[in-house]
Amino acid sequence: MLLTGQSAEWHPWRVSSPVLKRYLEETGLFEVDYAKTPQKGGDMEKFRPNFSDYDVVVIDYEGDIWSESTKKAFVEYVESGGGVVFYHAANNNFPDWKEFNEIAGLSGWGDRDEKAGPMVRFREGEFVLDTTPGQAGEHGPQHKFQIINRVRNHPITKGLPEKWMHAKDELYARLRGPAENLTVLATAYADPEKGGTGEHEPILFTVGYGKGRAFNTALGHASEPPLNAIECVGFITTFQRGAEWAATGNVTQPIPQDFPTATKVSIRKLIKQVNVKELLENISDYEYGRSRKPLIELEEFLDSAPDSPETLKETEKQFNEFLRTDATLDAKEFICRKLSVIGSENSVPTLSAMLPRPGTADMARYALERIEGEAVDKALRKTLIIAAGKKKVGIINTLGARGDEKSVGVLAGLIYDNDLQLATAAVAALGQIGNSRAAAVLADATGKAGGKLKQQILHAYLNCADNLKKQGKSSEAIDIYTRLYHSDNPQSVRIGALRGMVLSGAKDSEQLIINAIKGKNNRLQAQGLALMSNIKDAEKIKQITDYMPNLSATAKIQLLAALTGMGQSAAGRQAAVSAAKDQAEEVRIAALEALAVLGDESTVSLLAEGAASAVGAEREAARESLYSMPGKKVDEAIIDGVPGARPDVKIELIRAVGGRRIDAGADTLMTALQDSDSSVRLQCWKTLGDINVRNLAGLVKLLGRAQNDTERKEAEKTVAVVANTFPKGLRAMPILEGLASTDNVDAACSLLRVLGKTGGDGGLDMLRGTLGEDDPAFVDAAVRGLAEWPDDEPMDDLLQIVKTSDNKTHKVLALRAYIRMIGLDSERTDREAIEMYRLAMSNADDTDAKKTVLSCLATVNSLEALKFAAEYLRDDALGREAAASTIRIAPGLIRNGLGGECKPILEKILTVTEDEDVRRRTRRMLKWIEEEHEGDEDD
Numbered sequence: 001m002l003l004t005g006q007s008a009e010w011h012p013w014r015v016s017s018p019v020l021k022r023y024l025e026e027t028g029l030f031e032v033d034y035a036k037t038p039q040k041g042g043d044m045e046k047f048r049p050n051f052s053d054y055d056v057v058v059i060d061y062e063g064d065i066w067s068e069s070t071k072k073a074f075v076e077y078v079e080s081g082g083g084v085v086f087y088h089a090a091n092n093n094f095p096d097w098k099e100f101n102e103i104a105g106l107s108g109w110g111d112r113d114e115k116a117g118p119m120v121r122f123r124e125g126e127f128v129l130d131t132t133p134g135q136a137g138e139h140g141p142q143h144k145f146q147i148i149n150r151v152r153n154h155p156i157t158k159g160l161p162e163k164w165m166h167a168k169d170e171l172y173a174r175l176r177g178p179a180e181n182l183t184v185l186a187t188a189y190a191d192p193e194k195g196g197t198g199e200h201e202p203i204l205f206t207v208g209y210g211k212g213r214a215f216n217t218a219l220g221h222a223s224e225p226p227l228n229a230i231e232c233v234g235f236i237t238t239f240q241r242g243a244e245w246a247a248t249g250n251v252t253q254p255i256p257q258d259f260p261t262a263t264k265v266s267i268r269k270l271i272k273q274v275n276v277k278e279l280l281e282n283i284s285d286y287e288y289g290r291s292r293k294p295l296i297e298l299e300e301f302l303d304s305a306p307d308s309p310e311t312l313k314e315t316e317k318q319f320n321e322f323l324r325t326d327a328t329l330d331a332k333e334f335i336c337r338k339l340s341v342i343g344s345e346n347s348v349p350t351l352s353a354m355l356p357r358p359g360t361a362d363m364a365r366y367a368l369e370r371i372e373g374e375a376v377d378k379a380l381r382k383t384l385i386i387a388a389g390k391k392k393v394g395i396i397n398t399l400g401a402r403g404d405e406k407s408v409g410v411l412a413g414l415i416y417d418n419d420l421q422l423a424t425a426a427v428a429a430l431g432q433i434g435n436s437r438a439a440a441v442l443a444d445a446t447g448k449a450g451g452k453l454k455q456q457i458l459h460a461y462l463n464c465a466d467n468l469k470k471q472g473k474s475s476e477a478i479d480i481y482t483r484l485y486h487s488d489n490p491q492s493v494r495i496g497a498l499r500g501m502v503l504s505g506a507k508d509s510e511q512l513i514i515n516a517i518k519g520k521n522n523r524l525q526a527q528g529l530a531l532m533s534n535i536k537d538a539e540k541i542k543q544i545t546d547y548m549p550n551l552s553a554t555a556k557i558q559l560l561a562a563l564t565g566m567g568q569s570a571a572g573r574q575a576a577v578s579a580a581k582d583q584a585e586e587v588r589i590a591a592l593e594a595l596a597v598l599g600d601e602s603t604v605s606l607l608a609e610g611a612a613s614a615v616g617a618e619r620e621a622a623r624e625s626l627y628s629m630p631g632k633k634v635d636e637a638i639i640d641g642v643p644g645a646r647p648d649v650k651i652e653l654i655r656a657v658g659g660r661r662i663d664a665g666a667d668t669l670m671t672a673l674q675d676s677d678s679s680v681r682l683q684c685w686k687t688l689g690d691i692n693v694r695n696l697a698g699l700v701k702l703l704g705r706a707q708n709d710t711e712r713k714e715a716e717k718t719v720a721v722v723a724n725t726f727p728k729g730l731r732a733m734p735i736l737e738g739l740a741s742t743d744n745v746d747a748a749c750s751l752l753r754v755l756g757k758t759g760g761d762g763g764l765d766m767l768r769g770t771l772g773e774d775d776p777a778f779v780d781a782a783v784r785g786l787a788e789w790p791d792d793e794p795m796d797d798l799l800q801i802v803k804t805s806d807n808k809t810h811k812v813l814a815l816r817a818y819i820r821m822i823g824l825d826s827e828r829t830d831r832e833a834i835e836m837y838r839l840a841m842s843n844a845d846d847t848d849a850k851k852t853v854l855s856c857l858a859t860v861n862s863l864e865a866l867k868f869a870a871e872y873l874r875d876d877a878l879g880r881e882a883a884a885s886t887i888r889i890a891p892g893l894i895r896n897g898l899g900g901e902c903k904p905i906l907e908k909i910l911t912v913t914e915d916e917d918v919r920r921r922t923r924r925m926l927k928w929i930e931e932e933h934e935g936d937e938d939d
Helices: 013-026 068-079 098-104 233-248 276-283 293-304 309-323 329-342 345-354 361-370 374-386 389-402 405-414 420-433 436-446 451-470 474-484 491-503 509-518 522-530 538-546 553-566 570-579 585-598 601-613 616-628 632-641 647-659 663-672 678-688 696-703 709-723 733-741 745-758 763-770 776-787 795-804 808-822 830-843 847-857 863-870 879-895 899-912 916-938
Strands: 002-004 034-036 056-059 083-087 119-123 126-130 143-149 163-169 182-189 200-209 212-217
Touching: 002 013, 013 233, 013 293, 056 233, 068 098, 068 212, 083 233, 098 200, 098 212, 119 182, 119 200, 143 200, 163 233, 200 233, 212 233, 276 293, 276 309, 276 329, 293 329, 309 329, 309 345, 329 345, 329 361, 345 361, 345 374, 361 374, 361 389, 374 389, 374 405, 389 405, 389 420, 405 420, 405 436, 420 436, 420 451, 436 451, 436 474, 451 474, 451 491, 474 491, 491 509, 491 522, 509 522, 509 538, 522 553, 538 553, 538 570, 553 570, 553 585, 570 585, 570 601, 585 601, 585 616, 601 616, 601 632, 601 647, 616 647, 632 647, 632 663, 647 663, 647 678, 663 678, 663 696, 678 709, 696 709, 696 733, 696 745, 709 733, 709 745, 733 745, 733 763, 745 763, 745 776, 763 776, 776 795, 776 808, 795 808, 795 830, 808 830, 808 847, 830 847, 830 863, 847 863, 847 879, 863 879, 863 899, 879 899, 879 916, 899 916
Parallel strands: 002 034, 002 056, 056 083, 083 212
Antiparallel strands: 119 126, 143 163, 143 182, 182 200, 200 212
């Protein structure tokens, strides 16, 4: 989803969004749908995109705040694992929306200041938070600047050069925000001589939010040609890779050969001139079923056309002239849909002339319905007089949708028409218009009509009340709601009336809610529970919670949800505690979930006991609430509860220390590592890896006391994680000291393996020296340590093991590590990498290692790599991996003009593989090559 539709004047979305769409689609990985908001000042309630249908949402938007339901849906989408990409200024939206700012991580402008959060600064080789007061967001004049990748093993930046030049662009500075779960991938120095801050400003960064991933690029300003910033290959590549990572958590795209260097900008030009008249001629004979290419070209023009009154006026004029030609109906329908977006009152004469005609009535009405202005309403009313049948119904529907108050008189007469369809349409339209006059007409009709029409009238009358409430006419609205709440009316009408009375502030509305909850009508009861947040009297809330045992399981769950929405209260907490012991499992689960908000330190024991004794969803609910309850006192209660708890409860409390990231619990957990219960010790090791432990030497000693292999393996993981939080020069020292002081072989081997995972100073020399030991256990640990080393320094040692070791396991471990390390050095040339992969392939004795070579080879974007992979296409054991590697390498080569060299290899894939997905992707690339060739011929 490309979410767009509004923008600041200096970031016109009609310029940027089509370009972003093209970049995403040209990867071959994305199908892109626009989700466009109403224009500025429009009804944002109508903007309800279905986020869950998409893997990633790319936001190119600066405008009106979304509706509450859309905001909620967006947050739920991200929390559940959805991906988000914030393009350039998109993160500057919504300064008062807490969750949006948490997902964005850092933002600017919007009157943000230090209250929005800290700035992130790169100083003395690490990132720190800067809480200095001041406004958020600034930039000097546009200029070229160098990007420095600070995290080079992240999927987005892996393989990119450490430094690269970006085209002339705005360099965003002083961004502020919550900065939680934030990873800064790249920075740019804001040179004071260019109006900068003198700081290395975050330019590319990611945020983890729930299960979701967000990628934020401050690059790519696009206003008017030349569009160098958005055409920079550095921007294009990081945007495409960031979108793939946000969608999947991984990146499969190769680095293009034209990626910028540390000193040279690289540009790919996009803009071309468009002849609108020619585009219209191309679609004049369009019919459904034919190629949509000419339509797409016209859509691309509209999306990218300058957002200026002059351009839109001229385009509208040409569209109207087109509608007066003998073009096909399908072509005219397409143009009407576009006029519904860009049209003005200038289109009314042409469109109104189309209303009486059989083939064009509906398309003209569709366009008119969305064009603002009294001239439209006047034309529709005039046509209504002479229209009949379905055309008349359609015009009535359009007048209602437009809220045309001047049509109330004629619509009132149609309520009693013999044509039920016509009468029903008139009733619905009056409800949509919803003014006092329409309400009076409908009030009169309620006593005269019967059957299905009366039900329609009652619903329309309810709509009138809702509209009057929105207009601030609460007294009129309440009178209507009160009449409609009568027990003889349909249940759905009564539910709406109850809601209306409460939200309009009717007298005794709190008692109305209580009566509904205690009543026997289930649907009214559910509405009453949903309206509970409107009760402010604590005693009345207690009346409802005291009544809870009399409710059905469903109603109890609804009540718990309502109490949760109202926030912490003694009555709410007690209700949840009681419901946690309910006979119905679904109620217990809902109660445990509610304690995440309603609970406090007094409910820690209940939740820990529940997590220990329950199973399945009930256990997960107890755990989640134990991890989520706010407050330092909750942290303290969890830590204090560990020593005296029985083993199963102790384990849950220890898990909670990790789940809540309670760093203050480290000492308690290190003490618990000496517990007699092995499960408790194991959970302690797991949790210590999740919190900030500074006593590395103490952990090393405790690792030496691990009592079994399972515990030892977990201890190794944790000690490595903790060690890697220390500077590289310090992380190996406590481990080396531990090796020097232990005579326990198992402990020493564990520390050798941990050394390999840290990459700390002195660790590599120790591992190399240990390879010559007589004890095979020490040698095994050293090999495994070398295989885990985080950079490529031990590659020669590993290759020597591959060539000389008699131990098959060691050879396999060393070779796989060697293959992995080939891709760790971003300065390594493609030719050097391919030579290394060939060397690895020649030394590989097993099929799995050869498959790994082919898989890693796909990260090398060169013709030599493509040919290397193609050598194995006919290999029975490796053909599938070779084909997969080939189709991953080919797109970058095709994009760089090497499609002709790729073509025979791609055609070969079609002859050797039966994998339908591989064949489909291969055919798509061959078609791409053919289209590129046709384009060259046209040129």
